[in-house]
Amino acid sequence: MIISLNHYLVLSAFLFCIGVAGVLTRKNAIIIFASIELMLNAVNLSFIAFARHWGDAGGQIFVFFSLVVAAAEVAVGLAIIVVLFRHKETINIDDVNLMRW
Amino acid sequence: MNFGPIFLFLIAAGGVVFVALFLNRMLAPRKPNPEKLSTYECGEEAVGSPWIRFNTRFYVIALIFLVFDVEVLFLFPWAVNLKSLGMFAWIEMAVFIIILSVGLAYVWAKRDLEWIKPDSDEIQAALRQSSQTITDK
Amino acid sequence: MNITYNLPAIGTQLVLGAGVILVLLADLLTGKKNRDVAYQTTLTVLVLAGIICVMKWGSAGAGFGGQVFGDGFASFFNLAFLAIAFLVVFNSPNYLKRNEIDHGEYYMLILIAVLGMTFMSSAGDLLIFFLGLETMSISLYVLAGFHKSRARSNESSLKYLLLGAFFTGFLLYGIALIYGQVGSTNLADITSYLAGSANPLGGYMGVGLALLLVGLLFKMAVVPFHFWSPDVYDGAPTPVTAFMSAAPKAAAFAAALRIFYDPAISLGLPWDKTLWIAAALTITLGNFAALAQSSIKRMLAYSSITHAGYLMIGLAAGNELGASGMLYYLFTYGFMNVGAFTIAWLVNRRGEGNYLLSDFAQLGSRNPVMALLMSIFMLSLTGIPPLAGFFGKLYVFSAGVKAGLIWLVVIAVLNSVVSVFYYLRVMVIMYMREEEGLKDLEKAPTVAITAILCGLVILLLGLFPGPLLDLARESVLSLL
Numbered sequence: 084m085i086i087s088l089n090h091y092l093v094l095s096a097f098l099f100c101i102g103v104a105g106v107l108t109r110k111n112a113i114i115i116f117a118s119i120e121l122m123l124n125a126v127n128l129s130f131i132a133f134a135r136h137w138g139d140a141g142g143q144i145f146v147f148f149s150l151v152v153a154a155a156e157v158a159v160g161l162a163i164i165v166v167l168f169r170h171k172e173t174i175n176i177d178d179v180n181l182m183r184w
Numbered sequence: 185m186n187f188g189p190i191f192l193f194l195i196a197a198g199g200v201v202f203v204a205l206f207l208n209r210m211l212a213p214r215k216p217n218p219e220k221l222s223t224y225e226c227g228e229e230a231v232g233s234p235w236i237r238f239n240t241r242f243y244v245i246a247l248i249f250l251v252f253d254v255e256v257l258f259l260f261p262w263a264v265n266l267k268s269l270g271m272f273a274w275i276e277m278a279v280f281i282i283i284l285s286v287g288l289a290y291v292w293a294k295r296d297l298e299w300i301k302p303d304s305d306e307i308q309a310a311l312r313q314s315s316q317t318i319t320d321k
Numbered sequence: 322m323n324i325t326y327n328l329p330a331i332g333t334q335l336v337l338g339a340g341v342i343l344v345l346l347a348d349l350l351t352g353k354k355n356r357d358v359a360y361q362t363t364l365t366v367l368v369l370a371g372i373i374c375v376m377k378w379g380s381a382g383a384g385f386g387g388q389v390f391g392d393g394f395a396s397f398f399n400l401a402f403l404a405i406a407f408l409v410v411f412n413s414p415n416y417l418k419r420n421e422i423d424h425g426e427y428y429m430l431i432l433i434a435v436l437g438m439t440f441m442s443s444a445g446d447l448l449i450f451f452l453g454l455e456t457m458s459i460s461l462y463v464l465a466g467f468h469k470s471r472a473r474s475n476e477s478s479l480k481y482l483l484l485g486a487f488f489t490g491f492l493l494y495g496i497a498l499i500y501g502q503v504g505s506t507n508l509a510d511i512t513s514y515l516a517g518s519a520n521p522l523g524g525y526m527g528v529g530l531a532l533l534l535v536g537l538l539f540k541m542a543v544v545p546f547h548f549w550s551p552d553v554y555d556g557a558p559t560p561v562t563a564f565m566s567a568a569p570k571a572a573a574f575a576a577a578l579r580i581f582y583d584p585a586i587s588l589g590l591p592w593d594k595t596l597w598i599a600a601a602l603t604i605t606l607g608n609f610a611a612l613a614q615s616s617i618k619r620m621l622a623y624s625s626i627t628h629a630g631y632l633m634i635g636l637a638a639g640n641e642l643g644a645s646g647m648l649y650y651l652f653t654y655g656f657m658n659v660g661a662f663t664i665a666w667l668v669n670r671r672g673e674g675n676y677l678l679s680d681f682a683q684l685g686s687r688n689p690v691m692a693l694l695m696s697i698f699m700l701s702l703t704g705i706p707p708l709a710g711f712f713g714k715l716y717v718f719s720a721g722v723k724a725g726l727i728w729l730v731v732i733a734v735l736n737s738v739v740s741v742f743y744y745l746r747v748m749v750i751m752y753m754r755e756e757e758g759l760k761d762l763e764k765a766p767t768v769a770i771t772a773i774l775c776g777l778v779i780l781l782l783g784l785f786p787g788p789l790l791d792l793a794r795e796s797v798l799s800l801l
Contacts, residue, residue, distance in 0.1 A: 085186075086187060092501075099490070099494060102490065103490075106483075106487050112479065112483070115483055116483070116486070119483070119486045119487055119489075119490060122487075122490035122494075123489070123490055123493060125494075126490065126493045126494045126497050129494070129497040129498070129501065130497050130500065132501075133497065133500055133501040133504075136501070137504040139504055139505070141448075141500070141505060141506055142497075142500055144448070145448055145451075145496070145497075145500070145506065147257060147258065147261070148448060148451070148452060149451070149493060150254060150257065151254050151255060151257065151258070152451070152452070152455045152459075152489075154250055154251060154253075154254035154255075155251065155455070155459055156455070156459060156482075156486050156489070157247075157250065158247045158250060158251050159459050159462050159463055159482065160462075160482050160483075160486065161243055161247055162243075162244075162247065162463075163462065163463075163466050163475065163478050163479055163482055164479065165240050165243055165244075166466065166469055166475055167475045167476070167479055168240070169240075170472050170475055171472070176479075176483070179476050179479060179480070180476075181472060181473050181476050181556070272326060282342075283342065286342050286345060286346065289346075289349070290345055290349060293349050
């Protein structure tokens with residue numbers, strides 16, 4: 084069996100959808116965050132596959148930057164979650180409901 | 185590339201694990217007593233539940249590590265290509281590292297590298313209390 | 322390898338970047354005593370960056386092999402971001418001290434956010450655009466939660482972060498698919514691919530562009546991706562809200578124009594039909610939700626959704642008048658919003674988290690100058706001539722008519738009439754309502770100066786809209 088570009092793209096799309104489903108269904112802020120990371124890394128897989136397909140380093144460089152952005156986002160995100168936990172003693176997003184539209 | 189053998193290998197590996205665990209279950213004698221069922225902690229008595237909340241300081245330290253760890257990622261491709269990139273890339277990376285060092289200096293000056301933050305209110309209160317007792321004695 | 326770096330193309334960004342480090346170090350060294358050094362350094366950096374931006378106006382050209390552009394378009398938006406940031410920072414110490422969140426990091430984060438925005442407006446590559454967007458967003462997440470001890474601020478920050486990161490995923494996926502189709506993330510390559518292709522939306526391109534657009538619409542807070550903005554704006558510290566409602570929105574529109582504004586692109590895509598629906602929904606929903614609010618902060622939040630809808634008309638029109646009208650609109654809108662939010666927190670007397678329209682009662686007799694300025698902002702947001710808000714709407718609407726979006730413009734005009742009700746309600750409360758036991762306003766010279774400056778700019782740009790519009794038109798031409 085030959086692993087082609089499409090295999091990677093389908094895998095990436097699946098991982099992305101799992102991430103989206105996680106964000107939409109879970110209640111724990113940290114799990115939601117992990118799901119978002121899964122989405123970003125699924126995209127990274129697409130980038131790598133495309134970079135290989137085009138024989139171009141641009142996609143790999145993009146992955147570098149998106150990894151760093153994801154790390155910064157996690158750092159800020161977990162800090163915010165820690166602060167929230169100190170207030171509420173919970174990180175269930177259903178309890179984060181002071182403001183409602 | 186042909187991934188067929190790898191797939192067979194994966195199945196074989198899974199099978200070995202399954203068979204080993206299953207045979208163990210079948211053959212081993214089962215005579216449980218409370219001593220055997222307790223958690224093994226290198227011979228120490230286990231105290232309390234392991235399902236406790238971690239100190240949030242772990243998060244802070246981990247986050248600081250994570251950020252610096254990932255930023256260093258940029259050094260690898262730069263180091264490989266340094267000769268062909270020339271002087272400008274060298275200066276760029278120097279600036280990048282200076283920015284990172286400023287970040288580290290910031291964390292250091294804010295005392296987030298220390299496990300116990302000396303300027304938190306509770307610690308200060310505790311310190312005052314203990315120095316009080318020492319002087320009282 | 323020979324790349325022309327052309328550092329002047331990112332002169333403004335270099336000053337801002339150096340400024341971030343400088344403010345951080347200055348605050349570390351002097352922060353124990355007070356924040357004055359950090360505050361003054363920040364203002365100096367913003368002014369310096371503004372001077373560089375004006376000196377190199379539109380003449381710096383492309384830098385780093387076409388990755389960034391120092392063209393007129395970038396200069397126009399950079400100046401707008403710097404002006405908004407300057408006004409917000411200028412009156413912040415008062416607010417920060419009042420709420421006991423007077424930390425030096427505030428100034429640094431604002432500078433970082435502005436740095437991200439300047440990269441968004443001058444990006445020549447989707448990579449630079451993405452990095453600029455994230456630099457801006459991540460510092461805004463922190464700024465929204467800057468009031469650490471208040472649960473509402475935490476909540477605002479968490480909502481912004483989770484939703485923002487979620488939509489970043491979509492945006493990034495869009496970029497990946499575009500890269501997959503074109504083989505490059507450079508905007509010039511993408512444009513020439515779209516122009517040269519018989520079926521521009523074939524392959525991964527259609528989905529890629531759609532996902533990229535979704536990410537941008539989220540940052541603009543356009544329906545159906547608006548749900549975060551009232552809560553985030555409500556919970557964030559008010560100067561941050563003023564900043565967030567003006568600058569990042571402008572940055573998102575700047576990036577959208579950078580990426581999508583090209584006749585070759587807008588002709589080939591089902592552009593106007595997609596945006597038509599989004600614009601109509603945004604305007605109507607924002608307006609009717611604003612009618613129901615009793616908090617001035619939430620009212621202004623919904624009003625900013627409505628204004629994003631008006632701006633969408635310019636984007637949907639896709640012609641030169643629309644684009645230059647958007648530039649004019651965004652520039653003046655920043656001043657109106659910063660002015661209105663600044664007066665709102667000065668007038669507020671129940672503490673954070675409890676902004677009521679009734680706080681404005683009797684402001685007309687308590688402080689006539691502030692009441693007059695607030696009236697100017699409200700009238701300008703409504704779009705009453707001869708204030709700047711009127712001309713912004715006029716240009717954008719006439720661009721819509723020119724592009725044949727007659728019904729969309731009709732909807733927008735009808736909605737403008739509805740909006741008179743909630744904007745003028747503030748004035749009615751200020752001048753007509755009597756209430757017992759009102760205190761005098763706190764003496765805050767920086768706030769007064771900010772509000773007066775904003776009011777003057779709106780009045781002047783309303784009386785003499787020509788020069789700014791010409792500048793906007795020139796800037797748009799530099800995009801092509």
